[in-house]
Amino acid sequence: MISYLPYPVRIDDITVETEDGNLKTFKLVLENEAERQAWNHVPGQFAMLSLAGQGEIPIGIASSPTEEGHLLFTVNRAGKVTTALHQMKVGDRMGVRGPLGNGFPVADKLKGRNIVIIAGGFAFTTLRATLLYMLANRDNYGKITVIYGARTPGMLLYRDELAQWAARDDVDLHVTIDREAEGWDGLVGFVPTIAGEVGPSPENAAALICGPPIMIKFTMPPLEKIGWTDDQVYLSLENRMKCGVGLCGHCNVGPFFVCKDGPVLTRAEASRLPVEF
């Protein structure tokens, strides 16, 4: 039976991710042992973060199901609930309702394929979950290419992990920033440009693209030029939502409920929907 009661959680750790302080990663631990044991999610799923007296917000789960014992959520301070969340301290109690949505098809359609992860800005969160899941099940996937861009070096998420992934020889990592910056000797250029330069082969491959709509729009032409088709490109939609289970109505895109039928869908599926996201 569907209920709207969140699981109680405690904030175990808070990391300020970006130089503007607007993005923080919250490490949450479910309070009840039984719920901690029972929790299971698929990379790409989201959950409602619940602050009693403030409200609930749908946030992608940034941790991989292979990271046991806690959940990570990277949250941009933008509205009422996220602002209240940013003021909370380690040890505080809040709630999590989920996991919700479908997630990336890591256990079926993506299995055995070469994976290209393309992310811009703070949309990297559920792709971090996906990447970690794939690295923990490395034999199930072919070549893994990651293209990740942010405005400045200080706006990149998970910088310690980026350094670790760069050192691995089973991940092809390309991190880029929008403009030259002091102390940055990595790639410079927008994500679509870098994606075109990397030119990942579409053969037996799938691309998972998350980022601002404008980035996705301009990333497609260079990929299409080298043979990528819409049915091998996975996107994750966002819309205002309340219930998270396909009932309250808010998040619908035509017949598609982002919360229940999505948030993940292929670009081919998205192109058959009205542009109401």
Next chain:
Amino acid sequence: MNVYKFDEPGLAAWINKLLETVPVYCPAAKGEKCGTHPGWKKMTEVMLPGTGGPAGSSVKTFYFPQPEVLSTCSLKKNDDDGLLLKEPAPAAEKQVVFGVRPCDGRSVELNNLPYAEEKLFQQNRERTVLVGFSCSEPASTCFCQATGGSPYGTEGLDILISRQDDDFLVEILTDRGAEMAGEGLTPAPAAEITALEKLRAEATGSNENCDRLKNKDMAALYDAAFWNPLSESCLNCGVCTFLCPTCYCFDIQDEALHGKTRRIRYWDSCMFPLYTLHTTGHNPRGRKVQRVRNRFMHKLKNFPDRFGPLSCVGCGRCVVECPVNIDIREVVTDLLAVE
């Protein structure tokens, strides 16, 4: 299930007995003061519905009461269980809603399709007994038959009462209804039951509109040219969604007062720009035409594609109350004309 026959004094006596044991709601007159369920008042003396269409307000207020408390807690960190949201004890006492037209009864069955697994809706359904009244003389704005319903329809109802000359045939349709009916009632003669069933069969509408809409291409309907002129006059007042028995969208808000909070839900309306507004300021349905189209597409295309029937029972309330005379029957006609 059983069918009984009452004369008018007999029916009045049966209702009076109900009034002694359980809260009974009946349609209120327009503007009449009501309690927690707008448009429905506690019945204090026997009132039988007259002719014409459904009551001014739909029965959804009994299935989605406002506000409906989802959870509560103390906001004081140091309290025992501070900030720990808990669900309130479910409301379990029975309530009877009397004088429900078959269209409203059917709406409960339609809403049950998406809400089959929702705890609150199912709890409300379990405690609510719908006593229907056949609609022998529908209003000019009624079109239940065009949506697949019937003025003598039983879907969603627990008891259905049909006038027969000066008497009443009372059909007990569910266990919930049987519990309210009591014992020692006079069974209706078989011939009269057969006559009622014949009347029902003849009056039952068709699913033709629904089937034809399901066969059309969603994108073609979405792109139809008539949405623009249709939506121009819309004021986005939302009255259609609030009156509609099959509009079930809701909003969730936290209400904090005196160190306590409750998480509540209220009806919401896809006619409002705020319904889809992102925190960034981006609005996927920022234009009126998008919102008007979304409401009709949901009811007439997307819901049928997913669940089978139209999400409309033909009660005609939106037709009656729309301040600019937008008429869903005309929208159906326009959609059916799309190639």
